[in-house]
Every structure is written in structure tokens, then in C-alpha cells.
Amino acid sequence: IAVNKKVEIGDCEIEFINSTHSIPETKFVALHSKEGTVLYTGDFKLDMHPTIGEKPDFKRLRKLNPKVMITDSTKAPEETKTPSEKVAVTMLQDFLLDENDEKKGIVTTTFASHIARIKTLLETADKMERIPILLGRSLCKYYGIALKLGIVNNGAKMVKRRNSIDKKFKDINKEKEKYLVITTGSQGEKEAVLSRIANKETPLLLNKKDTVLFSTSTIPHPINIANRYKLEAKLKMQKVRIIKDVHVSGHASKEDLREFLRIVKPENIVPTHGEYTMLASWAELGEEEGYTIEKDIFIRRNGQEVVIE
Template sequence: MLEIIPIGGYGEVGRNCTAVKHGDDIILLDMGYHVPRYIECTEEEGETLRKVTVKALREAEAIPDDRILGDLRHDVKAIVLSHAHLDHIGAVPYLANRYRCPIVATPYCCAVLERILRDEKIKLHNQIVRLNVNSAIRFGGMKIEFINTVHSTPQTAMIAVHTDDGVILYTNDFKFDNFPTLGKRTNYDALRRLKGKIKALIGDALYAGTEQKTPSESVVREMLKDLEFDVAEKQGIVATTFSSHIARLKSLMKFGFDLGRRVVFLGRSLFRYCVAAQEIGLVDFREVKIVRYADKIKKEIKRIGKKKEKYFLVVTGNQGEPKSVLRRMAEDKLKYGFSDEDCIIFSCRTIPTELNRKQRKELENELKLKGIQYFKDVHVSGHGAKEDLRELLTMTVPELVLPSHADKENSKALSELCDEVGIKSRIVQNGEWIKI
């Protein structure tokens, strides 16, 4: 018998964690935290991990409450991570030591996790196992297959859990980008081979209610190329994006060089993700100066502020986080000296939570007061929308779909799409126990 235990990430966006049980064997899929709740709980930017207890994080619903497993945690054979985003790996430093099993992830995800652990001086007893996309590993009666897909961080995998009783396909997070700017497109052949074998598909429903196919990352590359004409004569040019979006950072690096400027990345999380990518040979950032520590960032910004026209800066703070580099620049806590001769490129979207909307509005108000021109939404999502999901469902034809990684509205939208294509679905909540 196959059983699925939603631990986190159902009816909400974040703290993703799902247990799959077959016989006496259990696999945990992802172990993330809920980013806004984590920030509220720690008053940090999602970069510092040691200042709060597991108990406090559980009470704040910032990490998965894996106590639902009880003594079954001793049957967990592996913690399997789909990709390097904190809402999928952020709880590993807090919870992994409860399990006597390895952690399995793609090389980039492992590199990011190891850097987090090293930076925060956290020791895990778990072995960290690298598994390339389009490869498989076996634990007891389960075979774990990593199917390459495209997302807003490198080496993202759909996870197929193969058992004698059928397959569970875990698709958090994905989009069908046929022209990715880093890595290969989704392995459609591997997905087609699963048709007729999938007992349950756990689906990324974040944009299930958005009636489109998510555009390719190559679109943003063209958007940036178009922006060159608008910003070339500006004094200071500053961009911000998600620190883990290595493909986007690669495009921004090229954008800065095409403008004939020196490129500088500022922020601890940018350092973490870029160095991890450099270490495994994904992208060469050696021509970029990456500044990590707060005191050095302060000095660098003051120095650059005297000759802005020579530099292109990429900084943390795309959501307006109070302690981020961009927010402190806007509030003159970092002495860049913003003026109406400068511009800012937001190569991101505002994540739709109350806290993020509030913080971004506060940041934009600061920029307006200074008369700074800014370009919003130079961005495409890393998540599939309705037509990506339709293609996934018709390609794989699962017996059952469980919407995840979404609020109630978008979970319902995926359920309605399942009705359209004639596939059963079930909206579940954290803590339910589903027997297949």
C-alpha cells in the first residue's frame, strides 16, 4: 500500500514537506520553511539560522511540524530535496538531525545546503548524497528518480518515487520552458514513460489560476536587452532579483558588461548562491566582484557612490526587506547617494503575501521621494501556469492529483483543471493521511 502524509506546503505557500510511505519505508520529499513567517519569527532576511528554537519555529508555523510522524520517523530512509530554494530546504538545518538517514539532492542544491551549514557552523550527522538530474537511487523498496525540469534556480528535479504499487510524482516546483537560458529543458520523454503508472501526482498549484503558459526565461534576456537603451545615460544603475536565480544573475551580469560597466553583486545571500554555482562549474562569476559582509558592503557602496557611472550593482532586497542592501540604500543607511539621475531595475515580482506587499510599498515610496526612476516586473515566473499544468496532466495522466504549494484559491483552480481533463483530484491539508 502507498500512503502520502502532507506535512507542510498544502493550502499554503512554503514549508514544503511530504512523506511517502510504502510498506515499512518512508521517504521525505523536501524540508523547507515558510519564508514570510520565518522572517517574522527571526527578524532576519532568511539568511541567519541559529537565533531561534525549533519549538518557536513550529509554533509560528514557519517549519513543517513533522511530529505527525511520531515513531515512524525511525522508518525514514532518505530526505530527498527537489531544489535549492529555502521554502524547500530551509528547515533542513533544524530538522534533519531527527532522522538517521541520508539527504539526497542535485549537486547545486547540495552545494547551497553545505554552504548554509558551513556559514552558520551547523553540523548534521546525515550523509549528503549528490544525485544528478535524470538519474535514480534506491532505498529499500523505493526507487527515487530525479527528472530534469526548469525552475528559477538550477538543477531542479521532479521526483518520481517508484514502488511495486505504482509511482508518486512530486512536481514542486516546475515550468515547461523550452528555451531555458541555463541548463536543459524538462525531460519530457521521462515524464511520458510514466504515463499509466502514476498513482498520485503532487502538483505545483501556485499559478494554476493564471490562464496562460508561463513565458520562457529567454524573454527576460530580451527585456533586459531592450532596457539598455533606456538606462545607458543614467548615473547609477542598480538591479535586484532573487539571489538563487542563477540564470537571471547570469543575464544581469551580461547586461552590466554590455553597458560597459563594472559589475558588483552586494549581499550575503547573493554570495552564497553564486559561489555555490561557481564551485560546481555552472556559471563563471569570476569577473564579478561579490561582496558578502555588511561592513565591507558599507565601504564598497560609499566608494562606488562617488563614481556611479562606472558601475552596475546587483543587490539584495527585491521584496523590500528592511535589512536588505537595497532598502538600506534607499533609506540612506548605506551612503550611495541616490538621486533622480539614477535608476533601479526590479527583475522580480512581489511575492503575494501581506508582509511582502507592505515592505515593497514602503521601499517604492522611499524611491519616489528621491525621484528615482524604477522599472518593475522585468521578470517571468519560475512556476508553471494553467497551460503548463494542463500539459503535465495530459502527458502523465495520473490517477489522482493533490494540489500543493498554493493557497486555497489556486489549489481549487488546479482541481477544476483536473475536472476539465477528466482526472480525479483531492484538496488536502497539512496533517491528513492519504491511502492510495
């Protein structure tokens, strides 16, 4: 489906508009009907310097005049702007090039779907003169799709299956300084590769000379927070050096949302995708910009309706 082209579905038309997020080719979705246009943002940020893909299409957004905007609220409480992915490139290169000592193992982890970040890790491995290797089913799946679609062209060894991963770890453990290991498990998922390393369930044995770098934040949910805490505790017991939060978010913060609101100028706002405090922060922002709660900005839980005349 072409960007900015409308597709008819029954009595409605759907249009996809360029957006930016941590996943390539993210789009805003505009649903055009005889009652008006509904803009669904999905997860997004306002990245004017993306490392993959196009910038958000502000020109088209200004012309939409949506009756309703259903919008991401994940970072609404954070009173700042979300940095560009280009900032993450600089951060990663600074940390990893400084860590590039002889006889040192380096394990990195990020979100499997964050293709731009994986691309940066592969490019940095080349500068470090290390062999990059992607380990884990989801990581290899997403990156393999990105390669097939031509979104990236940075090749790397990809190992999906548990037995094959353990076999590769035997080689890596003998010459850690030759590799940059990129794994699944940034959120402490039980069966992910990094959790297995922390549990000493693989032939790769880490020690105080080695570094584990998290190129993610922890998803702000109690389960994720608890799992990450356990993962880090196990790594610390092995005296591993941990570097956290070498990351920029894929979500718009409060001042980005303010800018977006002034560009789009929707008649009504429905914040979504967040805990109640995040939805409430969006509502407060709306009030600052002249909207009124329960008049033209609405907070609802899953399953509840908003009726707009």
C-alpha cells in the same frame, strides 16, 4: 546522483528527472514503490529554451504512469503560458541598455537563487561597459556556489559583509555611471541591501537621475506585498525612477499545467504550494480534463492526509 537513475531507499526507489525552474538543476522527483509511483514536481515551469541547463524530460515523464502527482499550483489561476527565461534576457537588455546614460546610477535586484537572471545581468553589464558588483550575503552565497560547480563562469566582484558593502558604496557613489549594482532585497526584506539604500543607511545616495530595476515579481503573500509597498514608497520619496516586473516567472501557468497533465496522465492529483485559490484553480483545471474532485483530485491543507487505495 545521476539523472534518470534510480536510488534504492528501503523498499522504494527514488528517481530524479530533468525539470526547469528559476534555480538551476531543478528536478522532478519520482518515488517508485510496490503500490505505484508518486511524482513530486516541486516548483517548476515548462521552459523549452532555458538559458542554463536542460529542457524538461518529457520522454521520461510520458513513461512514468504515476499513481499520484503532487504538483506546484503557484500560477494555476493565471490563464496563460509562462514565458521562457530567454524572454527575460531580452527584457532586461532592452531596459538596461536604454537606461545606460552618463552620470546615472543603476541598481538592480532579483532573487538571490535566480542564477540564470544574475548571469544575464552580468552579461548585460558587459554590454553597458559597466562594472557589475554583487552585494549581499545570500546573493554572493548562491552565485559563489554556482561558480564552484561550473554552472556559470561569469566572474563578478562579490561583497558580503555590511561594513565592506558600505565601504564599496563610498566608491560607487563617486562614479555611479561606472557600475551596475546587483543587490539583495527584491521583496523589501528589512536587513537586505536595497532596503538599507532606501532607508538612507548606506553611503550610496540615490536621486531623480538614478534607476532601481526590479527583475522579480512580488511573492503573492501579504507580508511580501506590504514590505515591497514600503520599499517602493521610500524610493519614490527620493525621486528615484523605478522599473518593476522585468521578469518571467519560474512557475507553470494554467495552460502549462494542462500540457503537463496531458503528458504525465497521473491517476490522482494533489495540488500543493499555494493559497487555497491556487489549489482550487488546479482542481478546476483537473475537472476540465476529466478528473473529479475528491475522487481523483484532492485539495488538502498542511497536515491533512490523502488516502488512496
